[in-house]
Amino acid sequence: SWLRICDRLKGEVGDVEYRMWIQRITLGPLDDDEITLYLPERFLRDWVRAQYGQRLQSLWREENPAVQHVELRIDKKAQRAAKTGDDAPQAEEGGGAANLSISAMANEDAAALDREEAVAATSPSMNEVRNDLAVPLDRRFTFDNFVVGKPNEFAYACAGRVADHPASPGFNPLFLYGGVGLGKTHLMHAIGLKLISRGNISVAYMSAEKFMYRFIASMQSKSQMEFKEQLRSVDVLMIDDLQFLIGKNSTQEEFFHTFNALVDAGRQIIVSADKSPSDLSGLEDRLRTRLGCGMVADIHATTFELRISILEAKAKASGTPVPPKVLEYLAHKITTNVRELEGALNRLIAHADLVGRPVTLESTQDVLKDMLKAHERRVTIDEIQRKVAEHFNIRLTDMSSARRARAVARPRQIAMYLAKQLTSRSLPEIGRKFGNRDHTTVMHAVNRISELMEQDPGLAESVELLRHMLES
Numbered sequence: 201s202w203l204r205i206c207d208r209l210k211g212e213v214g215d216v217e218y219r220m221w222i223q224r225i226t227l228g229p230l231d232d233d234e235i236t237l238y239l240p241e242r243f244l245r246d247w248v249r250a251q252y253g254q255r256l257q258s259l260w261r262e263e264n265p266a267v268q269h270v271e272l273r274i275d276k277k278a279q280r281a282a283k284t285g286d287d288a289p290q291a292e293e294g295g296g297a298a299n300l301s302i303s304a305m306a307n308e309d310a311a312a313l314d315r316e317e318a319v320a321a322t323s324p325s326m327n328e329v330r331n332d333l334a335v336p337l338d339r340r341f342t343f344d345n346f347v348v349g350k351p352n353e354f355a356y357a358c359a360g361r362v363a364d365h366p367a368s369p370g371f372n373p374l375f376l377y378g379g380v381g382l383g384k385t386h387l388m389h390a391i392g393l394k395l396i397s398r399g400n401i402s403v404a405y406m407s408a409e410k411f412m413y414r415f416i417a418s419m420q421s422k423s424q425m426e427f428k429e430q431l432r433s434v435d436v437l438m439i440d441d442l443q444f445l446i447g448k449n450s451t452q453e454e455f456f457h458t459f460n461a462l463v464d465a466g467r468q469i470i471v472s473a474d475k476s477p478s479d480l481s482g483l484e485d486r487l488r489t490r491l492g493c494g495m496v497a498d499i500h501a502t503t504f505e506l507r508i509s510i511l512e513a514k515a516k517a518s519g520t521p522v523p524p525k526v527l528e529y530l531a532h533k534i535t536t537n538v539r540e541l542e543g544a545l546n547r548l549i550a551h552a553d554l555v556g557r558p559v560t561l562e563s564t565q566d567v568l569k570d571m572l573k574a575h576e577r578r579v580t581i582d583e584i585q586r587k588v589a590e591h592f593n594i595r596l597t598d599m600s601s602a603r604r605a606r607a608v609a610r611p612r613q614i615a616m617y618l619a620k621q622l623t624s625r626s627l628p629e630i631g632r633k634f635g636n637r638d639h640t641t642v643m644h645a646v647n648r649i650s651e652l653m654e655q656d657p658g659l660a661e662s663v664e665l666l667r668h669m670l671e672s
């Protein structure tokens with residue numbers, strides 16, 4: 201019944217709010233008339249109580265009329281377990297600091313827009329750390345220029361929250377993750393730009409690679425203390441593409457100490473990576489644990505709708521008219537990464553300006569010929585075999601083995617089907633890749649899977665999921 205309540209709340213408040221607040225609730229003891237729900241932080245507890253307390257109570261009563269009261273508590277145990285070591289400060293009932301952020305949050309700042317414009321006009325601001333530690337922020341990467349859709353709305357909301365209220369509990373660190381070109385760097389810059397537009401706060405942004413480079417250089421020039429002091433003097437530290445530190449153990453160690461020093465001093469940390477903290481194997485466990493302690497927000501692969509919205513926004517900003525047909529064509533053809541989508545559009549517009557003729561579908565196909573060809577060649581049979589084997593938990597070698605057990609034969613057929621759908625290989629070529637099978641075997645597999653997909657929605661979903669993963 202708790203699951204049912206969660207489902208209903210999700211419907212009522214929407215995905216973003218749900219994940220930001222409700223999803224962090226864990227179910228505590230269920231007495232006859234009192235329900236206890238836990239949240240990992242005082243701040244979250246207060247917020248959930250204020251925003252959803254009444255609703256939670258009435259939903260529980262609908263499930264069970266005997267319930268008199270829904271109690272929201274801070275789960276100190278969960279919180280402590282999430283931090284490393286026993287020295288982590290415990291949430292004390294009674295401290296008032298967390299309440300501040302709530303009232304500040306209620307007073308949404310109406311002047312923010314004006315300030316953002318002001319920043320755009322006065323490039324490098326005083327507050328942006330401009331010693332040789334950090335990298336300048338790109339003024340184009342604002343929140344306003346970020347197009348929001350289902351795949352990124354949660355990350356966008358979290359980024360906005362941190363920009364408005366840095367270092368509030370529950371959001372520190374902010375960990376953004378997702379594939380290449382989906383907007384991680386854009387969002388980090390947007391946070392930084394918004395923060396410095398407000399003044400009185402120092403923000404440092406750099407890639408993990410740059411962090412390592414600075415760290416090593418400081419050791420070589422015996423200026424480690426300076427490096428540490430500079431880093432630890434900022435209010436907000438943003439490290440982009442943290443996966444770079446995999447296997448770089450001493451840099452990881454240094455980052456871990458910087459991280460702890462800053463968080464303990466109430467500064468905000470924002471990190472991006474291509475995977476979630478738990479999937480970043482190769483980072484030290486204690487670092488991964490701490491990275492997962494705040495808010496973890498994922499950016500999913502773009503949907504067709506989002507790609508269209510992004511293209512519309514960028515076309516509009518360019519001032520050159522681009523027919524909707526062309527935008528749709530691009531959104532269909534370039535599915536992996538927004539950077540490439542943007543690149544294709546820019547190329548079209550530049551070309552149209554140069555030759556003095558409008559953008560049309562024909563000109564698009566012509567101008568982008570090479571680029572689109574490269575895209576079509578992207579998925580290889582090897583990749584398909586690897587992904588499918590992984591998905592069904594069978595050995596890669598079984599893709600070309602003679603084994604005929606259903607548990608391996610079916611995934612093999614699915615891989616053949618996907619090879620036919622996603623690559624331009626002929627049936628005999630596909631057959632060769634699957635242990636020198638005959639082209640009729642491949643044809644049979646393709647037909648069989650098409651049939652099964654119509655009869656079995658579960659199978660159809662798996663295949664679609666695989667196709668999606670391979671294409672993005």
Ligand code: ADP
Binds near residue numbers: 345347348384385386
């Ligand atoms: P990542 O850091 O995740 O690899 P970036 O933030 O560098 O990706 O984004 C790549 C490019 O795509 C940038 O030019 C960025 O402005 C643009 N971009 C990505 N997502 C969006 C979006 N939702 N709206 C507008 N532009 C976007």
Ligand code: MG
Binds near residue numbers: 385440
């Ligand atoms: Mg990036």
